[in-house]
Amino acid sequence: MSNCSGSCSTCEDGNCSSRLPPGMLAQYDLEQDVSDDILVFIESDSDGNVHPSVIGLLGKARQISSGRVFGVMFAGAEGRQQYDMLFSYGIDTLYHMRNPSVKDFQPLTFAEAIADLSKRITPASILISATPYGRELAPLIAAKLDTGLTADCTRLEAEGRRLIMSRPALGGNIEATIETDRFPQMATVRPGTFPDPEPEVGRKGTAISRPYQIVSPKEIISADVPSPGTDIGSAKILISLGNGIRKRSSVENAYRLAERIGASVSCSRALADKGWMPRSAQVGQSGKTVSPDLYIAFGISGAVQHLAGLRAKRIISVNRDRNAPINSVAYKAIVGDADAILESVLRQA
């Protein structure tokens, strides 16, 4: 079957698929019945803990699906403990992918397994959180299925099974609305974009265990897992430090404050570059995306690259400069000295 419109000059024979580029599978047949269902990738760690961003994504899938909501999760036996929780947030059928020899995130293997599953269950759309894993995985699946993928959507709407995706472009100055003319339609969504839905306790679903093959395994030598309290991605309160911090002792103060108020400590790239904070704590385009309820920025100017990773409900900024860009997105802007105010907060905590 050819997908070329008549204007194609090199394959009038209508026999494109015999000359598919290497690595490309035969694609979804547009003529076939596509379901109204939506498939959501359930990112989890090796212990089967579900990534917090998945919940908001499930809420959205439930809201826009005119059919069922499927989930696909790669986890060991521990994954079973998540079934009820996942059903309560709207999954009808959960594909629990099992392979005892896989312990880590295996991009090519997972992509192959999801592409296979997708051909079998023919969802109208596939939604994936735009976490680092998700952003690596989603385009692998899209290329295997030869379908369109839209990154970092901030709005998702549906007209029947058709997905209408919107994303900001060019530093957030414009919003582009994008559609895909193939199935499955694919989108990634930045963590924290959609609110967590209320769980429907006791809601029932079906779980199906499925084995999968390993392809091109990635051989992992070591993985440094950060100690508790340093996981900035899931923190509810973040104390974030920037170049406006002049005293090294402020870093220590921030960690002590974090311990007292149950927060984590993050930073701008400028401070990570200085070596005062670990890279893993950097927020922004080349760092992490965070979505805390409260983000307290000490001496951060608010460059676009920093704000690209920030999805906070409320931002309080402490900056010497009343006109710092961060103040235009802040809910409260305190004009003053970052080191002194941080020290004083610690005393009051």
Add this chain to the structure above:
Amino acid sequence: MSDLRIAVMVKQVPDPNLVEISEDGRLMRENVPSMIDPFGKMALQHAITNKCQHHVDAISMGPMQAQDVLRKSLEFGADDAYLISGREFAGADTIATARTMAAFLSMRDYDLVFCGMQATDGDTAQVPSELAVFLGFNIYSYATSIDLENMTVTQSYERADVVSKLSLPAVITFMRPPHGCVQIPSMTDYVSALKKEIKVVGFADLGIRMCDTGAKGSRTKVKSVSTIIPKKKSTEFIDGADTVSAASAIMKEVKG
């Protein structure tokens, strides 16, 4: 390992600080000064710092003006430069871009393809993974460092820095420059770069079909573009407060 063939994908992007949006929400790219995408530049720096016995090509896909970034890449120390350019490629989304690049790369037998983790104009981070599938290569995204002697790669994922064995052939995307890198082109690099020719590769050279590239090969369609009118956040300013009351204002929020 020695004698590896490395391709570095570099993109020309508009300088984000100078882009203007027209009243009807169009991007005024025409007269905007452009630059080498910062993440692509990091990929190039990793290739050059590891160069020794390896061969490094800089490759870009874009309009003829994109020769500028390839000229820069040669000055930084790339051995050869190729520009994939032609009107047939216009309007390509990430899939069509990756498929076009793959057609070129697969003719040239590379062991490694280095990319920036994303380009600052599109921000999608999709082309490298798609490229890996079309080439049948392994993928290592968000790399912070590589060691081509011991063949290892370190990737920065959300919860962990993962060190893996680097299995060839592979696509690697970089999110930061090499450690301690302050690469400035030397005078000799600069002079020898001037003598090098940037080879332009067109549609006919690639052996791909019209329906696999450009707007026709794209699987996504932009339906509309609108200017985002920034929501006026009413910021409450606390100016001129003493340190202790400023701190109390923060504690009040923490206690919610």
